[in-house]
Ligand SMILES: Nc1ncnc2c1ncn2[C@@H]1O[C@H](COP(=O)(O)OP(=O)(O)OP(=O)(O)O)[C@@H](O)[C@H]1O
């Protein structure tokens with residue numbers, strides 16, 4: 001199996017426009033087995049997107065290492081699909097061409113036209129192939145982005161709040177689709193979400209993070225078998241546990257107030 | 260209301276025709292070959308009357324026309340006032356403001372020669388425009404995506420670009436073998452500068468997230484340039500081409516003073532020296548109609564290419 005990720009002692013700082021240093025990630029270590037489904041959860045600014053960008057290779061760590069199947073990640077590549085937090089469909093391409101972009105770029109589009117159609121129907125956009133992104137709703141754009149990231153069969157799929165703009169019903173459907181795709185294609189999936197239920201419903205493990213400096217405070221193993229009952233007793237117990245962890249991160253006083 | 264709106268042009272063209280026919284001409288104006296202006300007004304009267312009756316029967320077909328009707332009235336009123344100020348009363352200096360009949364007369368009797376001049380100009384303009392636009396887009400992309408090109412070429416663009424084309428004339432005349440190539444070069448230069456600047460700034464202002472998305476999808480740098488940078492910069496490129504096109508019209512007139520044998524700019528200058536202002540106005544009318552059509556064509560082309568844009572900027 002491929003798609004294992006090893007993050008060890010990663011630090012990442014940014015300089016904001018005011019010239020101050022922001023510690024986006026502080027001594028983060030995380031080991032992700034091939035085929036794992038990991039959720040990253042935590043308050044805004046705790047470095048979730050930064051962690052995904054490190055794995056994608058769009059940025060590199062100041063210190064520490066990020067490895068995919070034992071090899072250092074140095075640059076972005078199609079083996080790590082990325083669905084971005086903000087909408088990044090190319091506005092000059094219609095939905096079909098957006099989804100086919102990666103296949104065309106890698107010169108493997110010939111012969112995989114079927115695949116594109118498959119993923120278009122999978123995300124429920126059949127009949128909208130010729131539409132341009134500005135003609136679609138936010139949720140439809142998100143689904144198109146998901147299809148675009150999936151169609152190239154990446155080993156690892158990085159999802160930054162993939163279902164944020166969807167209504168509750170479509171959202172639950174898409175969650176089931178994601179589980180199905182994962183089972184079918186054996187992808188490692190790492191997803192950022194703000195929805196605790198979503199994290200519990202989908203993940204093998206939930207990584208809880210805290211900001212300033214961004215770090216991992218807890219990794220919760222979700223020991224429930226699929227399909228998971230959203231309202232089940234165990235489910236609710238996990239829900240309470242995650243909320244407690246999150247609450248702790250929020251209400252914890254800033255260290256500066258002491259001394 | 261709609262009926263009145265589409266009736267007004269009928270009324271205005273009738274009034275214009277009556278003014279042209281009934282008021283006596285001033286003796287100060289040389290007589291025209293024929294009352295061309297009255298022909299024009301009569302034709303307009305017939306057309307507007309037909310449109311009015313069509314509009315009464317099925318307003319759907321004349322919706323666009325009804326919208327433009329007040330504007331038609333404005334044009335007719337302007338022509339009538341001009342007609343009164345020139346040939347009817349000679350209030351405006353007779354030498355510089357010939358009668359509209361004579362201007363229309365030139366357009367009709369001199370059509371073959373003006374047409375030939377126009378073709379010569381178009382050949383020059385299109386040659387220069389195509390070379391300038393191609394070079395501009397190429398330079399713009401190079402500056403936009405390549406730091407080396409940006410370092411070496413961009414200062415050159417900044418220094419050379421703003422020099423008005425007239426200033427190049429002495430240099431261009433000695434460095435090009437023929438007048439035509441020298442003139443085409445001046446026009447190309449005028450198109451090249453704004454196209455280069457806007458193409459490169461268009462590429463510079465593309466959201467970084469598009470490049471990131473392309474990279475995670477496995478696109479090579481070359482593929483990213485042609486499939487991400489260029490299409491994303493196209494709205495800017497078209498603004499550059501538009502600026503370049505207007506600059507090329509100005510340069511055309513300059514370029515045709517370098518010793519062209521024919522050309523619409525040359526024609527205007529030549530007739531001005533001969534003090535035959537009716538011909539000058541005829542040349543100006545032909546030139547402005549041509550420029551109008553070329554710009555319209557450019558817009559149509561842009562709207563086709565940029566169909567993906569939301570709320571395209573309308574000029
Ligand atoms: N390119 C950058 N330049 C400067 N600062 C940055 C940059 N990227 C991230 N940061 C900072 O790093 C910190 C973590 O950012 P990140 O985007 O990873 O947060 P996040 O957990 O994804 O938040 P959200 O839930 O709001 O998306 C923030 O304080 C942010 O301001």
Ligand SMILES: [Mg+2]
Nearest residue numbers: 048049085160
């Ligand atoms: Mg984020």
